[in-house]
Amino acid sequence: MLKNLRSTWNDFRHLLRARENVLAAWPKSYYRRELIPVRCLHRWMFVVNSPAGVQQVMVSNAKNYRKSPGNSQMLKPLLGNGLFVSEGELWTRQRRLSNPATHGSRLQGYSKIISDAGQAMLADWRTRGDPHEEDVTEAFTLLTANIISEIMFGYKLGASVHTLYDAFVEYQATHGRMHLTEFLGLPTWLPRPGQWRGRKAVDQFDRVLAQILRAGKDADGEMPENFLHMLLSFRDEEGKPMEPSLVRDEMASIFLAGHETTALTLSWAFMLLEKHPEVEARVHEELARVLGGRSPAFEDVPNLTYTRAVIDETLRLYPPVHAFTRQAIGEDEISGQKIPAGAFVTITSWVLHRHTLYWEEPEVFKPERFLPGNAAKIPQHAYIPFGAGARICLGKHLGLLESTLLLALIAQSYRLRVRPGHVVEPLGRMTLRPRGGLPMRIERRG
Ligand code: HEM
Incomplete structure (x- = not known):
C-alpha cells in the first residue's frame, strides 16, 4: 500500500516536472533505447524512439493513430477544426485544398515577400544604433508573422502584428502546457484550469483575423491567388461555400x-552560431563568395x-515541434511491444535527434x-x-x-551575441522556446 502510494506520488511529481518543461521528462537512458513503456499514474504511454517505430506510427500504420485528444484540446480554442487538429474526411479535404498554397512553383514569388520583410527589419535595426539589444525571439516572431500574413492572406499586418503577438504569448501561457487531466483519463470536454483566461487572447486574435478576412473579401476578384482566396472561392459538390x-x-x-x-529556428540558429565561431566563419565565407555583397535572392x-x-x-x-x-x-505492435488500443504514443524529436544509436557525436553541432x-x-x-x-x-x-534566406540576409550584415550573463534554457511546451526569450546584442559586421 505504502509502496503504491510512493510510486503514485513519484509519478505525479514527474508529471508536474514534465508539465513545467517536457524536456525534463526524458531521462538520459532514453537517448539509447528504442521503445520505452512509461506508466503514468494508471495509464501507459509508449515513447517510440526508433526510425522504424516512427515509420510505423507516422507512415505505414498512420491510420491507426490519431492526434491525442489532450494535444488537440490545447490547440482547439485557438485553431478550432483547422488543418493542424482536424482528422478524417475533413482533414483529407482541407489538406488537399491547402497543398497548392505551398507548392514549389509558388516559392519564388514568396521569396520576394520574405526578402522585403527581412530588409524592412534590418532598416529598423539600423535606426536603433549600433550595437543595440533585441529579444530576437520576439523580433523574429514579428517578422515571420508579417511574412506569413502577406504570403497567405495578401495582407500587411502593420501594427496588428503586435496584437497577434501579445495574444499568442498569453495563449501559450494559459494553454501551452500538457494537461494532467489527460493522464488522469478524464473526458476532454471537462473544463481545464486556465481555459477561460485564454479566451481573451482568442478574442484578440479573432479581431485581427476578421480584419484580414474583410480586406480579403473586399479585394475578391482582384485578389492574387493566395491561400485566403482559395478558402473563399471553395465550393463543395453541392456548390456550397466553406463554413x-x-x-x-x-x-x-x-x-x-x-x-x-x-522564428524559433532562426533564434536557435543565431544562438548556435555564436557558440561555434568556426561555423559562423564558414557561413560568412560562403555568403561573401556566393553573394559578393548582394542581398540573397531565391536563385542563390x-x-x-x-x-x-x-x-x-x-x-x-x-x-x-x-x-x-x-x-x-486499435491494437498494434512496435519493436515487439504490444500497444493496446487507446494507449498514448509519444515520439520526441528532441530525443530521437540526439539518439546515440543513430547519430555520431549527437550533442555536437556539426552542419557538415x-x-x-x-x-x-x-x-x-x-x-x-x-x-x-x-x-x-x-x-x-x-x-x-x-x-x-533570412539567416543569410541577417548574417551578411550582423553578428548576434547573447546578452552577457543570460542563461539560455530550452523550454519544451507547445513549441521549443528559449525560456524568457533570447536577448541578443546586435552588432553590425565591419
Ligand atoms: C521551420 C519551420 C517549420 C517547422 C519546423 C514545422 C514543423 C511542423 C511539424 C513537425 C508538423 C507536424 C505536426 C504533427 O504531425 O503533429 C507541422 C505541421 C504543419 N505545418 Fe509546419 N513547420 C514549419 C513551417 C511551416 C510553415 C511556413 C507553414 C505554412 C504554410 C506550416 C504549416 C503547417 C501546417 C498547416 C501543418 C499541419 C499539417 C497537417 O496536419 O496536415 N509550417 N509543421
Missing part, C-alpha cells in the same frame, strides 16, 4: 503553424549549401552532416523536424526557404 467558422479556423492554423516555428539558395546545412542542423538539435503525441485507435553527400547517410525517419507521412508539415519547403 465561415472553418475559414476562420484554417486562417488561424496556417497563420500559427506558419510563423512561430520559423541552391548555392548556399552550408547556410542551409546550418538550418538543418539547428532543426536537429532544437526542433521547434519537439514532440508528437498520438493515440492508438547535412552537406550533399553526407545527408544520405542519415537513417530515414531518424530526423523528423517536419514530421512524416501524410501529416507532414504543409510548409516544409517554405519554412526551409524562409529560414535560409
Whole structure:
C-alpha cells in the first residue's frame, strides 16, 4: 500500500516536472533505447524512439493513430477544426485544398515577400544604433508573422502584428502546457484550469483575423491567388461555400503553424552560431563568395549549401515541434511491444535527434552532416523536424526557404551575441522556446 502510494506520488511529481518543461521528462537512458513503456499514474504511454517505430506510427500504420485528444484540446480554442487538429474526411479535404498554397512553383514569388520583410527589419535595426539589444525571439516572431500574413492572406499586418503577438504569448501561457487531466483519463470536454483566461487572447486574435478576412473579401476578384482566396472561392459538390467558422479556423492554423516555428529556428540558429565561431566563419565565407555583397535572392539558395546545412542542423538539435503525441485507435505492435488500443504514443524529436544509436557525436553541432553527400547517410525517419507521412508539415519547403534566406540576409550584415550573463534554457511546451526569450546584442559586421 505504502509502496503504491510512493510510486503514485513519484509519478505525479514527474508529471508536474514534465508539465513545467517536457524536456525534463526524458531521462538520459532514453537517448539509447528504442521503445520505452512509461506508466503514468494508471495509464501507459509508449515513447517510440526508433526510425522504424516512427515509420510505423507516422507512415505505414498512420491510420491507426490519431492526434491525442489532450494535444488537440490545447490547440482547439485557438485553431478550432483547422488543418493542424482536424482528422478524417475533413482533414483529407482541407489538406488537399491547402497543398497548392505551398507548392514549389509558388516559392519564388514568396521569396520576394520574405526578402522585403527581412530588409524592412534590418532598416529598423539600423535606426536603433549600433550595437543595440533585441529579444530576437520576439523580433523574429514579428517578422515571420508579417511574412506569413502577406504570403497567405495578401495582407500587411502593420501594427496588428503586435496584437497577434501579445495574444499568442498569453495563449501559450494559459494553454501551452500538457494537461494532467489527460493522464488522469478524464473526458476532454471537462473544463481545464486556465481555459477561460485564454479566451481573451482568442478574442484578440479573432479581431485581427476578421480584419484580414474583410480586406480579403473586399479585394475578391482582384485578389492574387493566395491561400485566403482559395478558402473563399471553395465550393463543395453541392456548390456550397466553406463554413465561415472553418475559414476562420484554417486562417488561424496556417497563420500559427506558419510563423512561430520559423522564428524559433532562426533564434536557435543565431544562438548556435555564436557558440561555434568556426561555423559562423564558414557561413560568412560562403555568403561573401556566393553573394559578393548582394542581398540573397531565391536563385542563390541552391548555392548556399552550408547556410542551409546550418538550418538543418539547428532543426536537429532544437526542433521547434519537439514532440508528437498520438493515440492508438486499435491494437498494434512496435519493436515487439504490444500497444493496446487507446494507449498514448509519444515520439520526441528532441530525443530521437540526439539518439546515440543513430547519430555520431549527437550533442555536437556539426552542419557538415547535412552537406550533399553526407545527408544520405542519415537513417530515414531518424530526423523528423517536419514530421512524416501524410501529416507532414504543409510548409516544409517554405519554412526551409524562409529560414535560409533570412539567416543569410541577417548574417551578411550582423553578428548576434547573447546578452552577457543570460542563461539560455530550452523550454519544451507547445513549441521549443528559449525560456524568457533570447536577448541578443546586435552588432553590425565591419
Ligand atoms: C521551420 C519551420 C517549420 C517547422 C519546423 C514545422 C514543423 C511542423 C511539424 C513537425 C508538423 C507536424 C505536426 C504533427 O504531425 O503533429 C507541422 C505541421 C504543419 N505545418 Fe509546419 N513547420 C514549419 C513551417 C511551416 C510553415 C511556413 C507553414 C505554412 C504554410 C506550416 C504549416 C503547417 C501546417 C498547416 C501543418 C499541419 C499539417 C497537417 O496536419 O496536415 N509550417 N509543421
